[in-house]
Amino acid sequence: xxHITFVEPSGQAxxxxxxxxxxxxxxxxxxxxxxxxxxxxxxxxxxTCHCYVDEARAAELPPPSAAELDMLAHVAxxxxxxxxxxxxxxxxxxxDGLVVTLPERQE
Amino acid sequence: MSxxxxxxxxxxxxxxxxxxxxxxxxxxxxxLIGAEPHAPYHRPPLSKAWLAGEVEAAQLALRAPExxxxxxxxxRSGVAVTAIDRGACRLALRAADGTHSALDYAxxxxxxxxxxxxxxLPGADAANxxxxxxxxxxxxxxxxxxxxxxxxxxxxxxxxxxxGLEVAATxxxxxxxxxxxxxxxxxxxxxxxxxxxxxxxxxxxxRGVELVLGAAVAGFALEGERVxxxxxxxxxxxxxxxxxVGVGVRADDTLARAAGLDCDAAGGIVVDDCARTxxxxxxxxxxxxxxxxxxxxxLRLESxxxxxxxxxxxxAALLGQPRPFTATPWFWSDQYEFKLQMAGLSAGADRWVRRxxxxxxxxxxxHYRGERLLAADSxxxxxxxxAARKLLDAxxxxxxxxxxxxxxxLAALAAPxxxxxxxxxxxxxxxx
Numbered sequence: 001x002x003h004i005t006f007v008e009p010s011g012q013a014x015x016x017x018x019x020x021x022x023x024x025x026x027x028x029x030x031x032x033x034x035x036x037x038x039x040x041x042x043x044x045x046x047x048t049c050h051c052y053v054d055e056a057r058a059a060e061l062p063p064p065s066a067a068e069l070d071m072l073a074h075v076a077x078x079x080x081x082x083x084x085x086x087x088x089x090x091x092x093x094x095x096d097g098l099v100v101t102l103p104e105r106q107e
Numbered sequence: 108m109s110x111x112x113x114x115x116x117x118x119x120x121x122x123x124x125x126x127x128x129x130x131x132x133x134x135x136x137x138x139l140i141g142a143e144p145h146a147p148y149h150r151p152p153l154s155k156a157w158l159a160g161e162v163e164a165a166q167l168a169l170r171a172p173e174x175x176x177x178x179x180x181x182x183r184s185g186v187a188v189t190a191i192d193r194g195a196c197r198l199a200l201r202a203a204d205g206t207h208s209a210l211d212y213a214x215x216x217x218x219x220x221x222x223x224x225x226x227x228l229p230g231a232d233a234a235n236x237x238x239x240x241x242x243x244x245x246x247x248x249x250x251x252x253x254x255x256x257x258x259x260x261x262x263x264x265x266x267x268x269x270x271g272l273e274v275a276a277t278x279x280x281x282x283x284x285x286x287x288x289x290x291x292x293x294x295x296x297x298x299x300x301x302x303x304x305x306x307x308x309x310x311x312x313x314r315g316v317e318l319v320l321g322a323a324v325a326g327f328a329l330e331g332e333r334v335x336x337x338x339x340x341x342x343x344x345x346x347x348x349x350x351x352v353g354v355g356v357r358a359d360d361t362l363a364r365a366a367g368l369d370c371d372a373a374g375g376i377v378v379d380d381c382a383r384t385x386x387x388x389x390x391x392x393x394x395x396x397x398x399x400x401x402x403x404x405x406l407r408l409e410s411x412x413x414x415x416x417x418x419x420x421x422x423a424a425l426l427g428q429p430r431p432f433t434a435t436p437w438f439w440s441d442q443y444e445f446k447l448q449m450a451g452l453s454a455g456a457d458r459w460v461r462r463x464x465x466x467x468x469x470x471x472x473x474h475y476r477g478e479r480l481l482a483a484d485s486x487x488x489x490x491x492x493x494a495a496r497k498l499l500d501a502x503x504x505x506x507x508x509x510x511x512x513x514x515x516x517l518a519a520l521a522a523p524x525x526x527x528x529x530x531x532x533x534x535x536x537x538x539x
Binding site: 034 | 119
């Protein structure tokens, strides 16, 4: 279990307890967080679950796969150093307290 | 107060349309009506992670009911729309408990999806013959796979299309023996270049699937209520603990047809590129539609991309802001550790150009008709897939030899006026 704070495009922050093994996309979507489209349902095929991981903690996450890096080149909003696809990050206790900001637009 | 906008169908297209209606400025009542008892969910994982038991229902959520509620989208799950009275702008509804009611609409989006085809053979409705479309279908198939695994019985997949092959891959992953019966001489013949059909056939065979091409299913052998084998016209008998029939879908246009809206004989509510029907108060989106192109021909697409884009257009048209959807279609399929990504429409291709090495498991095949680039199919090559989409969106048709050359930067070709390509010198492009 990891408590993740999702900051919606409006600035509204929502804390979600994400079950270990769930992707951050799944955790946020199931909890009704706004700002994730996730058109492909978590297949790393659409780049519409783009998020900005707190840059200070980004290095704690397993690095993006080649496929995720390819898709990150296709995100609609600005790509930043903390840019990730939320469907590719699995929750673990180590991520507790992580702040994840959702961009203005996903497509 | 403005009158209600109603979206019928709470799948990908319907959810997108409802959200786009709200985001596009509709401030009044907005209803999203789904026939299934579940809140909106993602279908793509059903043939993969869900079937393999790797995810639970809550992980399939497409939009949580509370998010829809915050957007003032009233979700009505388990409610069937039984008729449209276009003169009165009124829907007839039947709730899960059987009660009937009526609902007036100012604007209506039909996003009723599609229904899997079944085989017209005795035994096709046996308890262990499955189709896969809904979460409930997937749940029943998952139980059947567990039964096959426990009793060491094979799964027979009728139809080597995307659903059939994805399920075959999942079943192999679960250690189940799999036979795939495909009627055509090659896999995915309507979608893929011959080289890719052969590549996927070799992949599935290498993973232990018994793949029979040119197979004509002749009948089911029954023992009691259950199918125990699938018979083919060549006299062979393929033992089965369970059967998945994946022979395509029929667009669910029943409501629209009964209401007198133009529908294709082969299935599908006919819409224009703005998702409009002939009735100005009714639009349609997703798998239930067929699109009339500028040349008068009909295009049928069954994909998440089509559902989301048409959903947005269907909403925009009802808000008086027509939004043509003409972007390059794209689609994907996950089988084993391979991701196939397709861009464009390959029908009519007369030559194919390969980039990358199929033996290495990462490559793209570009489809051409003459000089014209029609489509690209990529395996574990997301970068090339994305570049192909940009090329096709821009109508840029690079010479085949240029695309085949691994030294060519596809992304630069797709953005010929960008600073990078200018520095490298303009590539030799051909344009329509």
